[in-house]
Amino acid sequence: MTIQWFPGHMAKAKREVQEKLKLIDIVFELVDARIPMSSRNPMIDEILVNKPRIVLLNKADMADEEITKQWIAFFQNQHIKALAIDSQAGTGVKQIVAAAKEMLKPKFEKMAAKGIKNPRAMRALIVGIPNVGKSTLINRLAGKHIAKTGDKPGVTKAQQWIKVGKEMELLDTPGILWPKFEDEEVGLKLATTGAIKDTILNLQDVAVYALNFLKQHYPERLKERYSLVEIPEDIVALFDEIGKRRGCLMSGGLVDYDKVAELVLREIRTEKLGRLSFEKPNE
Ligand SMILES: Nc1nc2c(ncn2[C@@H]2O[C@H](COP(=O)(O)OP(=O)(O)O)[C@@H](O)[C@H]2O)c(=O)[nH]1
Ligand SMILES: [Mg+2]
Numbered sequence: 001m002t003i004q005w006f007p008g009h010m011a012k013a014k015r016e017v018q019e020k021l022k023l024i025d026i027v028f029e030l031v032d033a034r035i036p037m038s039s040r041n042p043m044i045d046e047i048l049v050n051k052p053r054i055v056l057l058n059k060a061d062m063a064d065e066e067i068t069k070q071w072i073a074f075f076q077n078q079h080i081k082a083l084a085i086d087s088q089a090g091t092g093v094k095q096i097v098a099a100a101k102e103m104l105k106p107k108f109e110k111m112a113a114k115g116i117k118n119p120r121a122m123r124a125l126i127v128g129i130p131n132v133g134k135s136t137l138i139n140r141l142a143g144k145h146i147a148k149t150g151d152k153p154g155v156t157k158a159q160q161w162i163k164v165g166k167e168m169e170l171l172d173t174p175g176i177l178w179p180k181f182e183d184e185e186v187g188l189k190l191a192t193t194g195a196i197k198d199t200i201l202n203l204q205d206v207a208v209y210a211l212n213f214l215k216q217h218y219p220e221r222l223k224e225r226y227s228l229v230e231i232p233e234d235i236v237a238l239f240d241e242i243g244k245r246r247g248c249l250m251s252g253g254l255v256d257y258d259k260v261a262e263l264v265l266r267e268i269r270t271e272k273l274g275r276l277s278f279e280k281p282n283e
Contacts, residue, residue: 013176014047017176021051023123026054026100027054028126029044029055030058030132030133031055032059032195033057033063033084035190035195036279038179038180039132044127052100052103056083056085056096056137057082057084058085058086061089062271063277064277065275067277067279073281083095093137093141097168104122108122121169123168124170125175126138127177128175128177131194135174141164142164179195188206192268192278193268193269194265203265208235210265210268211264212235218273225267225272225273226242226246242260243256243259246263248260
């Protein structure tokens with residue numbers, strides 16, 4: 001993430017999303033399935049007001065399947081439709097149009113009742129924090145590569161609609177929202193999953209958080225990956241063990257803690273420790 005969210009930026013982003021809301025029937029709120037709460041905008045309900053919405057738990061391929069199911073039930077309990085998807089591979093993406101159609105049925109039936117013969121396509125907007133996969137999903141829905149993906153900011157151009165089959169049109173520029181930065185744990189989770197740049201938070205702090213989390217929630221995976229018989233109680237000892245086993249050393253043979261931090265975070269983000277979820281509902 002290249003942008004720092006100051007209050008002025010946040011207000012501007014909110015206004016921009018609200019402008020776009022006027023044009024559309026439904027919002028697809030993209031969140032990271034590994035951290036569905038921390039990757040949400042804390043003011044999303046206020047921003048969307050009563051706009052029909054579907055929460056899309058993206059990157060579900062990287063998340064703990066069982067916990068993703070719990071999240072879907074959690075949203076369902078709040079009468080919010082939620083779907084698990086993998087925009088990169090396309091898994092689950094087909095459900096989106098069908099679910100939107102179902103949700104907007106009353107609105108379009110009303111239009112039909114008013115005598116509108118050829119109802120227009122549903123109009124949708126994707127919103128989400130940076131790096132959550134907005135561009136990837138737009139490309140996936142469009143079926144060809146239109147939106148830019150990756151770290152570079154997209155080229156600004158006039159607002160355009162992308163056709164998604166015959167029944168839906170998507171605004172080509174997604175609504176960019178900000179995560180909740182003030183909360184330290186939220187920041188650590190966003191950093192662990194790679195949603196925010198490694199330069200924003202101290203790398204070792206993030207790795208300490210991630211290793212403590214793995215120790216508590218996925219101890220067997222941690223042991224297996226780093227060939228540990230026991231997980232040391234002391235976090236420094238854990239860094240030492242991993243560093244020695246994986247050759248993260250400085251000249252002179254001392255463990256290089258920055259290298260260990262980098263290694264661990266890289267391996268978490270590339271699924272070397274398997275599919276991980278960093279949040280459960282009702283925690
Ligand atoms: N594994 C996985 N990676 C994804 C998925 N969706 C997006 N990505 C990756 O996440 C990164 C950010 O995606 P991008 O679409 O640029 O995010 P944006 O900033 O919200 O537009 C890219 O490296 C994508 O390849 C997904 O469902 N699964
Ligand atoms: Mg993008």
